[in-house]
Amino acid sequence: MLRQAQHERNLECAAAEARDLVKEFDGKRAVDGVSLTVPEGSITGILGPNGAGKTTCLRMMLGIIDPTSGTRSLLGHDRPIEIAHQVGYLPEERGLYPAMPAVEALAFMGALRGLPLRESRRRAIELLRSRGHEDWARRPIRTLSKGMAQTVQLLGTIIHHPRLVVLDEPFAGLDAINQEKLEQLIRDLAEEGVTVIFSTHVIAHAERLCERIAIIAEGRSVFEGAVDEARGRLRPIVHLRTRAEDGPWRTALPQSAKQVGGEWRFELPPSGPEPLLKALIDGGAGIETLSIERPGLHDAFIAIAGEAAAREMGHVPAAEEAA
Amino acid sequence: MKLPETIRAAFVIARRDFTATVLSKTFLLFLLGPLFPFILGIGMVGIGAQVDRNAKAPPVAIISSPQEFDLLMTARARLEPVADSLPLTELRHVEPEADLAAQRTRLLSSESEPVMAVLDGGLAAPHLTGTVTGKDRTARHVTLFVDEARRLAAHPPAAKVRLRIDQARAMAGPQAARRVQTGRIGQVLLFVLTLMLATMVLSQLIEEKSSKVIEVLAAAVPIDAIFLGKLFAMLATSLTGIALWTVGGAILVANLASGGIDALPVPAVGWPTFFALILIYFSMSYLLIGATFLGIGAQASTAREVQILSMPVTMAQLVLFGFASLAVGQPNSGMAIAAAVFPLSSPLAMIARAAELPDLWPHLLALLWQAIWVALILRVAGAVFRRSVLKSGKSRRWFWRRRPA
Numbered sequence: 001m002l003r004q005a006q007h008e009r010n011l012e013c014a015a016a017e018a019r020d021l022v023k024e025f026d027g028k029r030a031v032d033g034v035s036l037t038v039p040e041g042s043i044t045g046i047l048g049p050n051g052a053g054k055t056t057c058l059r060m061m062l063g064i065i066d067p068t069s070g071t072r073s074l075l076g077h078d079r080p081i082e083i084a085h086q087v088g089y090l091p092e093e094r095g096l097y098p099a100m101p102a103v104e105a106l107a108f109m110g111a112l113r114g115l116p117l118r119e120s121r122r123r124a125i126e127l128l129r130s131r132g133h134e135d136w137a138r139r140p141i142r143t144l145s146k147g148m149a150q151t152v153q154l155l156g157t158i159i160h161h162p163r164l165v166v167l168d169e170p171f172a173g174l175d176a177i178n179q180e181k182l183e184q185l186i187r188d189l190a191e192e193g194v195t196v197i198f199s200t201h202v203i204a205h206a207e208r209l210c211e212r213i214a215i216i217a218e219g220r221s222v223f224e225g226a227v228d229e230a231r232g233r234l235r236p237i238v239h240l241r242t243r244a245e246d247g248p249w250r251t252a253l254p255q256s257a258k259q260v261g262g263e264w265r266f267e268l269p270p271s272g273p274e275p276l277l278k279a280l281i282d283g284g285a286g287i288e289t290l291s292i293e294r295p296g297l298h299d300a301f302i303a304i305a306g307e308a309a310a311r312e313m314g315h316v317p318a319a320e321e322a323a
Numbered sequence: 324m325k326l327p328e329t330i331r332a333a334f335v336i337a338r339r340d341f342t343a344t345v346l347s348k349t350f351l352l353f354l355l356g357p358l359f360p361f362i363l364g365i366g367m368v369g370i371g372a373q374v375d376r377n378a379k380a381p382p383v384a385i386i387s388s389p390q391e392f393d394l395l396m397t398a399r400a401r402l403e404p405v406a407d408s409l410p411l412t413e414l415r416h417v418e419p420e421a422d423l424a425a426q427r428t429r430l431l432s433s434e435s436e437p438v439m440a441v442l443d444g445g446l447a448a449p450h451l452t453g454t455v456t457g458k459d460r461t462a463r464h465v466t467l468f469v470d471e472a473r474r475l476a477a478h479p480p481a482a483k484v485r486l487r488i489d490q491a492r493a494m495a496g497p498q499a500a501r502r503v504q505t506g507r508i509g510q511v512l513l514f515v516l517t518l519m520l521a522t523m524v525l526s527q528l529i530e531e532k533s534s535k536v537i538e539v540l541a542a543a544v545p546i547d548a549i550f551l552g553k554l555f556a557m558l559a560t561s562l563t564g565i566a567l568w569t570v571g572g573a574i575l576v577a578n579l580a581s582g583g584i585d586a587l588p589v590p591a592v593g594w595p596t597f598f599a600l601i602l603i604y605f606s607m608s609y610l611l612i613g614a615t616f617l618g619i620g621a622q623a624s625t626a627r628e629v630q631i632l633s634m635p636v637t638m639a640q641l642v643l644f645g646f647a648s649l650a651v652g653q654p655n656s657g658m659a660i661a662a663a664v665f666p667l668s669s670p671l672a673m674i675a676r677a678a679e680l681p682d683l684w685p686h687l688l689a690l691l692w693q694a695i696w697v698a699l700i701l702r703v704a705g706a707v708f709r710r711s712v713l714k715s716g717k718s719r720r721w722f723w724r725r726r727p728a
Contacts, residue, residue: 064541081545089542095535099343111335112543114328153539 014073015040015164015195016061021070023056030056032219033070038197038212043190045206046199047301048216054199055092057216058168062089075164085114088157092168092199094150098142102152103128105141109156120159127155147178154182158189165189167198171205183209207297215305223304227297234295234303235267238276241288249283252276268292329551332544336552337559340527344560354564356519382413383451383465384430386423386443391472392416394446398471412439412464419443427452440465446473501588503652506678509601510651510671514644516561517608518637521616524557528620529629550708554613558606565602590678600677600686607693608670611700612640618704621711647671654679663689666696
């Protein structure tokens with residue numbers, strides 16, 4: 001009860017906030033007025049196709065680059081670098097010193113974030129041991145596989161027990177098992193009250209993990225809010241199979257209804273399921289199966305960002321997929 | 324971020340860079356670096372000697388009696404010590420024949436036993452024939468040999484002179500000349516080290532930019548801390564190298580040079596102060612040039628771009644070195660003072676001065692002046708670095724790329 005209350009209170013204050021962020025590179029606008037609020041203790045996903053401006057937004061919010069215009073604050077600080085010791089960051093393009101042993105790489109990342117070196121080394125060994133990777137400790141990064149190195153860098157992101165963790169495309173390059181481990185780590189962090197922001201172009205990860213999402217397309221934020229709110233923008237979808245081919249029941253279907261492989265698909269009318277059901281029965285449809293499906297984030301994304309953005313992210317609209 | 328936090332972060336980065344460099348195999352190569360020119364020098368001298376031997380000039384044929392030829396050879400032997408490393412003209416005895424003109428022609432045209440020239444007529448009326456003029460080295464040598472041989476014939480030396488030698492170290496004339504050499508060596512050492520290290524720090528930065536570590540650093544600490552950390556790590560690395568070279572060099576000199584370290588020309592300010600000044604001036608020179616290189620390097624994203632950008636800077640460095648080397652040997656001249664005042668050449672000019680003149684106050688003044696410039700250049704280069712390293716900061720458009728309003 002107390003934890004729930006704490007959680008609700010946290011959601012009221014912003015761990016990260018951006019207002020009208022604009023970034024131009026050599027006169028070209030990469031980010032065009034992005035606004036974003038990330039409540040403390042939440043898991044927020046930033047969705048968008050490659051080149052949408054997700055990384056640039058994250059870099060501006062972290063203070064790695066300055067915005068051309070607009071404001072941002074991180075854990076209540078206007079200058080993010082001042083609060084760097086409470087933030088963990090995993091960049092999209094992973095960077096570790098190849099000759100450094102894993103334990104030293106972790107200790108270095110901890111020291112960068114303000115930990116005394118001795119304490120940082122202790123935590124590095126503890127982190128590797130707790131995840132069953134103690135045999136990696138003395139191995140130089142260059143001898144580790146890509147996935148292993150990525151795990152080391154991820155551990156380096158949380159070695160200093162940050163309040164906010166920012167992960168840029170954290171699932172890229174990981175196999176299915178490590179993706180699952182990472183999802184669990186993100187859940188564990190949120191459980192401990194850590195705010196997690198991650199960017200991804202895989203909607204399934206966001207759907208499984210996030211409470212909130214921001215959709216960025218062509219440098220603009222086209223949606224920002226709770227996942228349910230995004231889904232709520234679409235009406236539930238009705239899937240209907242009937243014995244009768246035709247009859248008065250057809251008037252109960254909306255004009256947008258489409259027949260895909262002997263099944264009718266259409267948005268549930270605003271009047272709800274009961275009048276629809278009655279009209280179908282009275283019209284002699286001979287209902288074989290009827291299901292009402294809540295729209296997924298995938299559908300919501302297409303509805304919000306457009307089919308072009310979905311295609312760029314490798315997501316085929318449902319109708320095409322069925323065809 | 325507050326200053327102590329920036330310094331702490333810079334220290335973390337410097338410590339990483341320092342240990343990564345000093346514990347790497349390349350540092351061993353770096354330490355062995357000064358041996359390469361030495362080995363190369365010995366090799367070149369050896370090759371040069373071999374070339375000299377192979378390219379030995381043919382002798383001068385002496386048509387004379389054996390007695391006169393002996394006198395000429397004795398004269399040549401007496402003159403040999405003053406010739407130092409330059410070989411004297413070789414002589415070959417030929418018995419006179421009836422037809423002197425024919426003998427002369429035959430000797431000069433012989434391909435199996437070529438000669439430079441033919442001397443006949445004896446010591447009384449010497450006559451040199453060949454493709455030589457009076458100003459040629461061969462003609463001058465033969466003239467000297469004949470003069471000396473005549474003198475020996477008239478007054479043979481009674482006994483070989485034994486010269487009593489007392490070595491004196493504190494004579495002003497030779498000391499001053501040797502101090503100029505010390506100054507020049509100090510200057511070259513400073514210049515080469517600075518250039519080498521500034522290039523090294525630049526390559527390291529490029530490596531980090533290409534391996535994306537720079538983004539991890541930039542997210543965690545202020546860019547100023549990265550800049551200072553990298554700069555001071557390389558300074559610490561180079562000072563470690565210098566310390567090891569100094570110890571190694573001192574051991575070598577003590578064991579190999581006759582008279583040990585005492586055999587070297589003592590700089591005007593004395594060895595301890597000279598060493599201290601070398602370290603300080605090297606640090607100043609490195610900070611001035613290294614900061615400039617880092618500022619420039621931050622704008623490049625590949626090693627090729629670095630090469631293109633650093634080429635004009637290296638050329639400018641060479642000009643500065645040339646400018647500062649004009650001060651060697653005349654430490655109070657206008658040129659020397661100008662080189663000492665211009666911040667980028669000041670450390671080079673002042674180290675030469677330390678070898679030649681004993682006053683310390685100009686060094687204090689120069690160090691203060693250089694420190695001001697170090698602070699200024701660090702600030703400007705740091706700002707350029709901050710703006711360029713991740714394309715951060717306010718965007719600045721150069722006038723030729725400005726868009727019309």
